[in-house]
Amino acid sequence: MSGETTPHDGRPVVVIEFGNEIPPRSFDPVLPPELHAHRLRIDPLRYPGLAETVPDLATQARHWAARIATGAPPRAVLAYCSAVELAALLVGELPVPGTPLVVLDPVVPGPGTPRELLLDLALDMDDALDPAELPDITGLPASEALREASAFLRSLVTRTAPDLDDDIADELTQAQRAWLGFTLSAAADRTDPLQLGHVILSEGSEWPDADARSVHRTGLTVKELFGTPAVTPLLSELLSARAAESDQGKEAPCSRIS
Numbered sequence: 001m002s003g004e005t006t007p008h009d010g011r012p013v014v015v016i017e018f019g020n021e022i023p024p025r026s027f028d029p030v031l032p033p034e035l036h037a038h039r040l041r042i043d044p045l046r047y048p049g050l051a052e053t054v055p056d057l058a059t060q061a062r063h064w065a066a067r068i069a070t071g072a073p074p075r076a077v078l079a080y081c082s083a084v085e086l087a088a089l090l091v092g093e094l095p096v097p098g099t100p101l102v103v104l105d106p107v108v109p110g111p112g113t114p115r116e117l118l119l120d121l122a123l124d125m126d127d128a129l130d131p132a133e134l135p136d137i138t139g140l141p142a143s144e145a146l147r148e149a150s151a152f153l154r155s156l157v158t159r160t161a162p163d164l165d166d167d168i169a170d171e172l173t174q175a176q177r178a179w180l181g182f183t184l185s186a187a188a189d190r191t192d193p194l195q196l197g198h199v200i201l202s203e204g205s206e207w208p209d210a211d212a213r214s215v216h217r218t219g220l221t222v223k224e225l226f227g228t229p230a231v232t233p234l235l236s237e238l239l240s241a242r243a244a245e246s247d248q249g250k251e252a253p254c255s256r257i258s
Contacts, residue, residue, distance in 0.1 A: 011072045012040045013239075016079040016087050019043040020175050025226045027078050030104075032236045040068055042090075044083055044182050051150070051170075051177035054142035054184045061089035069095070076239055080104040080226075082113075082186045085194050101197030102238055104225060105205045108194055109187035112138050117183050118149050121176045125156045142184040150177045198238045200231055214238075 013035050015027040031039065044050075047060050064086075068074065073096040079087035084106040091101050115138050122129050135152050137145035153173040158164050199212040202225040209215050216234060224230055 010038060011075040012038050012068075014040045014042060014068065014074045014077045014090070016042045016044060016077070016083045016090075018045060018081075018083065020045065020179075025080060027080075029227055029229055030225075030231055030235060031078075032232055032239075040071075040074065042068075044086055045175070045178045047178075047182070050181040051174045052146075052181075054146050054181050056188060057086050057185050058089055060185065061086055061093050064090055065093035074099055076100040076102060078102050078104075079106075081107045082109050082183065084108075084196060085186060085190075088194065088196060091197075100239065102200065102235060103196055103198070104200050104231075105202055105222065106194075106196060106199060106207055109183055111187060113187050114138070114145060114149070114180060114183050117180060118152070121153065121179065122156060125153070125176075129156070142188065145184055146177070146181055149180050153177060200225070200234065 013031070015031070017026055027039070028036070042064050044060065047055070047063060049055075073094060077087050077091050077094075077099060079101070080103060084103040085108065087101055087103060091099050115134065115136065118137065119131055119134055122134060133152075135148045137149050140148065150173065153176050154166075154169045157169045157172050193208070193211050196207070196212045197214075199207045199215045201207060201215065201217045202220050202222045203218070207215055218225060218231060218234075220228075220230055
């Protein structure tokens with residue numbers, strides 16, 4: 001690879017987005033226009049079998065790294081919310097070390113997050129639901145928590161249609177169960193604080209400066225952060241800075257462009 005490396009040098013940018021999120025969030029309004037044709041989209045909820053099992057995030061990262069390994073090495077990985085740890089692990093699996101990671105409004109799920117999500121999902125299915133009906137999955141092994149939560153979600157479907165085939169009930173709850181599977185994997189215990197690359201925050205969001213390469217507090221609302229090009233110049237600057245660092249190191253005998 002020769003010449004000046006620019007934000008549109010042809011290498012893909014990996015964007016990690018939740019496909020069935022409501023309201024939806026996407027990097028499309030945020031990416032510099034020249035990168036739109038060079039993006040690879042990963043939906044964590046499409047990991048095979050995520051509605052039935054809870055693979056750890058490292059296993060998921062290896063899967064996605066293998067899926068994108070056939071093309072040119074990504075020039076950057078972008079993620080948001082609870083996908084940021086998966087993104088950090090994915091960066092570690094890429095063939096070129098030091099691939100930039102840029103995250104928006106990172107969130108690390110806690111032990112109670114899966115049950116909170118289960119309540120939200122259940123209320124979306126039955127807004128008259130008594131929250132006391134919810135199984136207490138907090139503290140259970142992840143696979144057991146998913147089994148109990150899945151059985152409960154299926155019961156919400158079959159209580160209104162008792163004769164419904166089990167396979168149909170599975171299909172009707174697949175998206176919700178995949179959300180739970182991912183959240184349970186993201187809420188797993190960790191021994192060290194999560195270290196991220198460049199962090200961009202909306203108003204009210206926080207991330208420790210010590211746990212990132214850089215933290216940028218924009219003062220934007222969440223809607224402005226994800227729905228407008230307000231942070232596009234900052235994103236371009238972060239990617240260009242990394243590209244410049246790579247070019248400066250090209251004369252070192254053992255250096256690799258990233």
